[in-house]
Amino acid sequence: MHPFVLERPRDLSEALALGAQAARAGRADAASEYIAGGTDMVQLLQENVRRPDRLVSLADLLDRQIDLGPHGLRLGAAATMAEVAAHPGVRQRFPVIREALLASASPQVRNQATIGGNVLQRTRCPYFRDVGYAACNKRAPGSGCAAIGGENRWHAVLGTSDQCIAAHASDLAVALVALDATVEVHGQRGPRTLLLDDMYRLPADRPHLETVLEPGEIITGVTVPPATVGWRAHYLKVRDRAAFEFALVAAAVTVDVEGGRVRQARVALGGVGTKPWRARQVEAALVGAGVGTGAVEQAAALAADGARGHGHNDFKIELMQRAIVRAVEIAGGGG
Ligand SMILES: Cc1cc2nc3c(=O)[nH]c(=O)nc-3n(C[C@H](O)[C@H](O)[C@H](O)COP(=O)(O)OP(=O)(O)OC[C@H]3O[C@@H](n4cnc5c(N)ncnc54)[C@H](O)[C@@H]3O)c2cc1C
Ligand code: SF4
Structure with missing residues (x-):
């Protein structure tokens, strides 16, 4: 070290x-x-x-409050994953956040890990995490990418570039992006607020820059807009083992269903994107679809627009569509 x-x-x-x-x-x-x-x-x-x-x-500097009110839900950046998952208001009003957290890591890690650190955790690309591999544009800009042409079963199929195909790792961030969460940030030039979705950068030709945060900026909190009455939600995570494992594919779905038909939907995907992936084309196509019908499958198929596999991870393109269908069925009450 x-x-x-x-x-x-x-x-x-x-x-x-x-x-x-x-x-x-x-x-x-x-x-x-x-x-x-x-x-x-x-x-x-x-x-x-x-x-x-x-x-x-940052220990003892940032607040760990969890506030639920008319403004929605505010999570202090120092709140732990365990504290947020156990909060009665989160359990009742934002179950997709709780499900995403409980599907993450282990109880020991969740007791220690903070919300700010969770959304800024680094990718699990094994080549990034092993300095024995020289080629990693994210770790060493300009060095190449060992995953392209290497073992890439865990890697992204959406938002990739020819410089980097690393998948974003946070489950929580996927749920928060589906819920239009914003982050509060403090820097030398004062505080600012931005959509969490907008905080993440695509790798393009500079994969070492993962967010639009200025060097030295600190996340102080995350705010989720008020839960819409009647919407139902589900976080579905597909992984190699049932616990202590990152997502191969995940789908965070919230839906407003009336008479068995989707009135509105929000869908975000994990494990498949170089950032938490909001699937807005799928959301639009889900409107009017009957839960449990082929219309949901047709809508989910749109998630594959622009998707590109690199061999070992080709299976994710179909799996993410199935995950959306299943999550809509479960959230919509049909599954
Ligand atoms: C064995 C294991 C299994 C795991 N499985 C999962 C999983 O299934 N799903 C999942 O989502 N995660 C998983 N994780 C990752 C875990 O959720 C993260 O390690 C954790 O959330 C990071 O939070 P932390 O407070 O410990 O951050 P730290 O490790 O302290 O920091 C992480 C990064 O964030 C930066 N940072 C931290 N706080 C702030 C802030 N407020 N402002 C600006 N920068 C900040 C740090 O500089 C660092 O770059 C796993 C981790 C382990 C060890
Ligand atoms: S996918 Fe990204 S993080 Fe992984 S080796 Fe390639 S450049 Fe590095």
């Missing part, structure tokens, strides 16, 4: 100042990085994937 200094800033502005110093240093491999629950960052440090000189702890 690269030696580092652990900084424990007393407040947010001190943390931001330390983050800003990192930005000014201008190194591709940041001189300074934040750590929250540490469940992802410590692994990356241990494997030499990240080599900061300074680690800035």
